[in-house]
Amino acid sequence: MSIQLTTEETILRDKIVVLMEKIKKKFDQFSIGNEVHEFIEEAGTLSHQLHMSLKERNHEPRHHKYMVKNRELAVEHPDFYKHVHPIEDLLKFLDNEKANDDPVDQTIGCEFKFEIYTRRWEHNDIYTIKRTQDGWHVSFKMINGPCDKGGNPFLYRNFDQDSVSYPSGLEYWLESLWNQAESKGLSQVEVQQALDELAKWVVVTEKNAPSGGVWGDY
Incomplete structure (x- = not known):
């Protein structure tokens, strides 16, 4: 089930999507220069704003445990989204609230x-x-x-x-x-x-x- 976004949140998401398309295009061209870092920085800032807006409406985005562990930052930290992978997961969450849910550990005690x-x-x-x-x-x-x-x-x-x-x-x-x-x-x-x-x-x-x-x- 997708998240119903406000007008302001929709604008943020659309800007993030455009930036991610630019980033992926640069990656496909094996071009990772200052421009790419600027795109990621901007997309990360917008993603943080979107995250906090959703949190205020009790729709805080969820991330896999390994994502939070790898970032070594709290999800509310302004720099958490300044990396491609958490931004990708944020966009997945918007389409499906369960997209980033961790699987159930089935074998403890087995x-x-x-x-x-x-x-x-x-x-x-x-x-x-x-x-x-x-x-x-x-x-x-x-x-x-x-x-x-x-x-x-x-x-x-x-x-x-x-x-x-x-x-x-x-x-x-x-x-x-x-x-x-x-x-x-x-x-x-x-x-x-x-x-x-x-x-x-x-x-x-x-x-x-x-x-x-x-x-x-x-």
């Missing part, structure tokens, strides 16, 4: 399997990983506990306990998965599939670690 292989015991082990408000809860035999979004500390304590080799980037990708589950509202199936991919990565790393010869005791 349990997942994380199946790896250990050369030490020559068989597969299945860890239980629950997604929590702050990260993950890892459970496997005697080493269990709450972890951050990257799996620290208990996922890696389990690996170290059984001398499992794992990719150095695992922490980054596990944290990325947690964040995507929140921001994109990933389903339980999607999160499990992603964890399966990460677990296979661990298996490949473990199976391809040096062995035999001088590495016989590792």
Whole structure:
């Protein structure tokens, strides 16, 4: 459902649209000079005015959490809109109040399997990983506990306990998965599939670690 604008708000929106068309044309021409910055500055100022006008009428524009986080400014700050992306989202909001609503986080409290292989015991082990408000809860035999979004500390304590080799980037990708589950509202199936991919990565790393010869005791 689109927002019903006042006459003054309509004028502001139309000016913003014209400026955005000019900005996009410059981008298409790979021209990012002073003129583009001036267009963005002007469009940002007008967008702020439009935002505050809508807020006064109880129609304050909403933005995705990541947008507010990336801008590192409150939405009411005069400089918040001095960037192309929040201006684009403002225009989307005018056409549809729900356009910038964040997806519902579906998997807090859900349990997942994380199946790896250990050369030490020559068989597969299945860890239980629950997604929590702050990260993950890892459970496997005697080493269990709450972890951050990257799996620290208990996922890696389990690996170290059984001398499992794992990719150095695992922490980054596990944290990325947690964040995507929140921001994109990933389903339980999607999160499990992603964890399966990460677990296979661990298996490949473990199976391809040096062995035999001088590495016989590792």
